[in-house]
Amino acid sequence: MSMPGSLLESVPLIVSFGAVIISSFYEMGRKWKIFTMFLLVAMTIFFGVLFLFPQLAQSVSSHRMLDIRFNMITIFVGLLFSGSLFIGLLPIQDEVSINTRFLCYVASGFGLIMASNLPTFFLFWFFQRMIPVPGFIQDARDNTSGGGGTYIMQHLLTAVCFLALMTIAYQANVLDLPFGEIPHSFFQWPVLLLAFIIIYQSHGIFPFHSWIHDINGRLPWYELSCIFLSRAGVLLFVQFLMPTLATDPDGFKLLLLGLSIFSSIYWSFRGLFEKNITSTVTYFYVAQSSLILTGLQADTTAARGSYLHLMVISVCGTAMFSIISYIQHHFSLKRPSQFYGLAQYYPTLASLFCLFGFCMIGVPFLASFVVEDLVITGLLEHQPYLGLGHIIATCLNGILFFMLFSKLFLGQTAYRQHVVNLDMKLSQMVPYVIGFVLMVGIGLLPFLFLEKITW
Amino acid sequence: MIEYNFLALIILPFFWFFSLGVIFFSRIKFTENFLSESSKYLSLILSMLALTLFLQVWHLSPSHLKFDYPSWIKVGHYEFKIRFIVDLLGGTYALLSTFLISTIFRYSRNYLHKEEGYFRFVFLLAVLLFGLMIVSFARTLDFLFMGWELVGTTSVLLISYFYSQVQPVRHALKAIISYRLCDMGILAASAWAHLHLHTTDFSALPEVLAEHGHHGEFGFLLIGIFVIWGSLAKAGQLPMSSWLPTAMEGPTPSSAIFYGALSVHLGPFLLIRFHDYLSHFPSLLWSIGIIGGVSSLYATLVGRTRSDAKTMLGYATISQVGLMYIEIALGFTNFAMFHMFTHASLRTYQFLRSASLISDFVDNPRVVPDVLIQRSLPLESLFSKNFRRKIYIHALHSFHLDFMTGRILLGICWPFRAYMKLEDKWMDWDNQLLKKIFGKG
Numbered sequence: 001m002s003m004p005g006s007l008l009e010s011v012p013l014i015v016s017f018g019a020v021i022i023s024s025f026y027e028m029g030r031k032w033k034i035f036t037m038f039l040l041v042a043m044t045i046f047f048g049v050l051f052l053f054p055q056l057a058q059s060v061s062s063h064r065m066l067d068i069r070f071n072m073i074t075i076f077v078g079l080l081f082s083g084s085l086f087i088g089l090l091p092i093q094d095e096v097s098i099n100t101r102f103l104c105y106v107a108s109g110f111g112l113i114m115a116s117n118l119p120t121f122f123l124f125w126f127f128q129r130m131i132p133v134p135g136f137i138q139d140a141r142d143n144t145s146g147g148g149g150t151y152i153m154q155h156l157l158t159a160v161c162f163l164a165l166m167t168i169a170y171q172a173n174v175l176d177l178p179f180g181e182i183p184h185s186f187f188q189w190p191v192l193l194l195a196f197i198i199i200y201q202s203h204g205i206f207p208f209h210s211w212i213h214d215i216n217g218r219l220p221w222y223e224l225s226c227i228f229l230s231r232a233g234v235l236l237f238v239q240f241l242m243p244t245l246a247t248d249p250d251g252f253k254l255l256l257l258g259l260s261i262f263s264s265i266y267w268s269f270r271g272l273f274e275k276n277i278t279s280t281v282t283y284f285y286v287a288q289s290s291l292i293l294t295g296l297q298a299d300t301t302a303a304r305g306s307y308l309h310l311m312v313i314s315v316c317g318t319a320m321f322s323i324i325s326y327i328q329h330h331f332s333l334k335r336p337s338q339f340y341g342l343a344q345y346y347p348t349l350a351s352l353f354c355l356f357g358f359c360m361i362g363v364p365f366l367a368s369f370v371v372e373d374l375v376i377t378g379l380l381e382h383q384p385y386l387g388l389g390h391i392i393a394t395c396l397n398g399i400l401f402f403m404l405f406s407k408l409f410l411g412q413t414a415y416r417q418h419v420v421n422l423d424m425k426l427s428q429m430v431p432y433v434i435g436f437v438l439m440v441g442i443g444l445l446p447f448l449f450l451e452k453i454t455w
Numbered sequence: 456m457i458e459y460n461f462l463a464l465i466i467l468p469f470f471w472f473f474s475l476g477v478i479f480f481s482r483i484k485f486t487e488n489f490l491s492e493s494s495k496y497l498s499l500i501l502s503m504l505a506l507t508l509f510l511q512v513w514h515l516s517p518s519h520l521k522f523d524y525p526s527w528i529k530v531g532h533y534e535f536k537i538r539f540i541v542d543l544l545g546g547t548y549a550l551l552s553t554f555l556i557s558t559i560f561r562y563s564r565n566y567l568h569k570e571e572g573y574f575r576f577v578f579l580l581a582v583l584l585f586g587l588m589i590v591s592f593a594r595t596l597d598f599l600f601m602g603w604e605l606v607g608t609t610s611v612l613l614i615s616y617f618y619s620q621v622q623p624v625r626h627a628l629k630a631i632i633s634y635r636l637c638d639m640g641i642l643a644a645s646a647w648a649h650l651h652l653h654t655t656d657f658s659a660l661p662e663v664l665a666e667h668g669h670h671g672e673f674g675f676l677l678i679g680i681f682v683i684w685g686s687l688a689k690a691g692q693l694p695m696s697s698w699l700p701t702a703m704e705g706p707t708p709s710s711a712i713f714y715g716a717l718s719v720h721l722g723p724f725l726l727i728r729f730h731d732y733l734s735h736f737p738s739l740l741w742s743i744g745i746i747g748g749v750s751s752l753y754a755t756l757v758g759r760t761r762s763d764a765k766t767m768l769g770y771a772t773i774s775q776v777g778l779m780y781i782e783i784a785l786g787f788t789n790f791a792m793f794h795m796f797t798h799a800s801l802r803t804y805q806f807l808r809s810a811s812l813i814s815d816f817v818d819n820p821r822v823v824p825d826v827l828i829q830r831s832l833p834l835e836s837l838f839s840k841n842f843r844r845k846i847y848i849h850a851l852h853s854f855h856l857d858f859m860t861g862r863i864l865l866g867i868c869w870p871f872r873a874y875m876k877l878e879d880k881w882m883d884w885d886n887q888l889l890k891k892i893f894g895k896g
Contacts, residue, residue, distance in 0.1 A: 136889065137889075137893050140886075140889045140890045140892070140893040140894055141893050141894060143890065143894055147882075147886055148886065148889060149882065149884075149885030149886035149887070149888055149889035149890075150881070150882045150885040150886070152885075152889065153885050153888075210878055210881070210882060213878075213882060214882070266871065266874075269868060269871040269872075269875075270871070270875060272868075273868075273871075273872065273875065300530070300531055301530045301531055301532075301533045304530050341618075341619055343618055343619075344619055348479075348480070348482075351479070351480075358608070362604075363604060363605075363608055364600075364601035364602075364604050364605055365601070365605075369601070369604075370528060372642075373528065373535060373597065374528065374530060374533070376642065376646050377533055377646065377649060378533075380646045380647070380649065380650050381650065384647075384650060387646060388643055388646075391639050391642045391643050391646070392639060394642075395635040395636065395638060395639045395642075396635075398631070398635045399631060399632055399635050402611065402627075402628060402631045403628060406615070406624045406627070406628055409618070410615055410618040410619075410624040410627075411618070411619070411620075411621050411624045412619060412620065412621050413619065426481075426482060433480065446527065446528050447526075447527070447528065447529060450528065450529075450530055
């Protein structure tokens with residue numbers, strides 16, 4: 001039995017945007033934290049049920065300018081978006097400040113995930129990406145800290161590309177069509193190039209990646225995660241470009257593949273030379289994210305790997321950000337020299353951080369080994385030499401992670417105080433442990449998860 | 456019977472480290488005595504199982520047994536099959552691994568007594584044992600890579616065992632860079648074998664190659680090149696030698712087991728596994744021989760300039776492994792296997808004794824004559840004093856290997872660094888523009 005599509009689809013948006021509106025009028029303090037956690041867990045269950053019973057989310061095709069709907073990829077990304085944020089935020093809810101801005105990120109994230117045609121996608125994308133802009137402008141006015149210029153510039157240029165794409169779509173009478181119903185004939189070179197810029201800029205892929213430097217360190221990790229977790233680039237790629245990718249020119253496919261692999265290598269190098277720990281974590285995260293698009297472009301084997309990769313990066317990345325945030329808050333860390341040797345104070349958190357990292361870099365019997373195996377195999381059949389590039393990127397990611405881990409937790413501590421165990425309580429760590437068990441589950445029994453992946 | 460025996464050898468270490476992991480996260484406290492006793496008995500049981508298996512395989516030799524299990528990953532036409540081979544090579548390596556690890560457990564009970572990281576040490580050795588069992592019995596390259604990675608990861612974590620000090624962490628990073636660079640080779644070999652030969656099964660590779668009849672084709676040659684490259688870091692052969700002598704920062708038992716015995720011999724082990732394939736390409740055998748010869752000479756010369764026991768032993772190990780490479784290149788695989796077994800056992804003993812060398816000198820004068828062997832060889836007198844001095848100076852600087860590697864790596868990074876500077880300038884320009892538009896003055 002399927003429920004009325006429009007009612008079901010509206011639930012995440014009504015709840016999250018409703019919270020945004022109410023929060024801008026009423027200051028409820030700590031209650032917002034409880035509400036946000038409740039919202040995230042409810043959405044996780046909601047998308048989880050839809051993921052397990054996709055027949056509940058069968059939508060009726062409609063040609064409306066503003067169109068939201070479910071399909072397997074949006075349900076999957078929605079589940080990862082809410083679930084990962086919940087895993088990351090719950091253990092450290094006392095340290096985060098949840099305000100209207102954060103709720104705006106969450107609401108626009110849900111909107112982006114469920115957008116089903118170009119105008120709707122542009123609306124939520126623009127809304128989400130413009131949230132930090134007033135802060136940048138205010139900083140420029142006050143002449144306080146620099147930054148934000150590249151972010152604004154790149155997003156405005158991408159918005160122009162979006163508008164150009166929508167103009168072409170309007171002239172071709174496909175503007176209000178859902179992504180899956182756009183005819184093959186629409187995808188000519190100008191459309192492909194514009195889509196390429198939009199997708200790669202949204203995903204932070206070289207050469208449209210510089211905006212990440214501007215938000216890195218200026219936004220709290222959970223707001224930054226909202227931007228990455230809503231996966232605008234991946235969603236647009238899967239829904240807009242992927243159905244016709246087989247018929248696209250070979251040069252275009254080579255460009256897409258080559259750049260996403262090069263981007264991962266670039267971010268790894270950037271991380272290796274970076275001194276700031278938070279930035280290094282972000283670069284490690286983005287280097288991993290760049291590889292998602294690689295598998296999606298190769299073939300069905302690699303695409304399944306990429307779907308798993310999406311899951312691994314979302315869960316592990318958020319958990320890693322969350323652990324660092326907890327330690328930073330507890331130790332009031334500001335200077336890079338203050339990191340190092342923190343494993344003495346946080347042995348269990350250091351182990352968890354290490355294990356989450358292992359889950360991302362391809363250590364056997366953990367989730368990403370399955371991912372790498374599928375992606376590399378799929379890619380090699382498609383583009384053998386680019387497959388070798390992927391192998392190089394994976395290996396560099398591994399080196400970057402070890403460097404990051406050693407900078408944070410190993411070496412001589414800057415503190416002379418008596419070493420005491422400052423780990424979280426075991427009950428507080430439960431969400432991390434659940435995330436890790438999931439990763440081990442995928443690593444040990446991948447067939448159980450791979451069977452569920454459809455699009 | 457053989458199947459159950461070898462399955463127990465794979466499954467027991469897995470459950471061992473898995474249960475230790477669960478214990479760590481549930482924060483259950485165990486006494487050191489319980490941990491060391493249980494490890495000792497478990498490793499003894501595993502040694503007995505390995506010995507039984509070795510004897511069974513010895514009886515079977517030269518034939519071998521193959522075991523296939525259901526696919527681990529299956530997507531479309533792609534399958535990752537769990538395939539094992541139980542032969543004399545695998546049986547020997549498994550016996551060596553379990554026997555030496557049980558020795559190490561017994562030794563570390565005293566050596567690491569009341570050491571804070573004892574639990575971590577036991578856990579990592581259990582992971583190592585599991586990894587080694589997979590490497591020993593894996594029949595496909597991609598499955599072997601799983602064990603290979605586990606060995607590498609535990610090795611790095613044990614180098615940084617004393618993680619509150621700077622040097623061990625730095626050397627662990629050096630090790631991981633070397634490992635990762637060479638692991639690319641194994642990954643690439645596996646992927647390339649899938650692509651060109653449609654299998655990574657060692658036992659099937661020569662037949663598949665013969666069927667194709669394209670021995671001269673570059674793709675097939677490339678698989679061999681990747682395999683050789685992949686073997687270099689673990690074996691500490693040139694140009695990946697410099698990390699091994701610096702990796703002795705971990706506790707002595709772990710140095711013994713990794714860099715004297717088990718991890719360092721995985722390079723020759725891989726080449727022996729691949730020998731039937733590599734022997735189709737004489738150029739590859741020549742390369743193996745040359746790498747081994749040059750590494751052996753290099754390690755001998757550099758090792759003779761070092762003054763601390765563990766570093767000298769590290770270079771001596773590189774030198775001996777280099778000789779094994781030469782033996783493999785010449786086709787003496789059984790001899791190389793025998794060499795591996797005896798060398799690993801002797802080197803473990805030497806590493807374990809190195810910790811008490813000074814006290815031996817003081818307290819046990821009977822040892823001294825054995826240690827103070829005449830070190831100058833008659834061969835040396837053939838060269839002029841000036842030449843010997845020059846060689847000594849270069850050997851003292853490890854023939855500038857670290858410097859050259861650093862320059863090459865920096866050269867590779869240069870375009871990235873240049874671009875990063877350009878990007879930073881560009882971002883500054885953007886921010887200036889933003890301030891001009893919105894700034895107050």
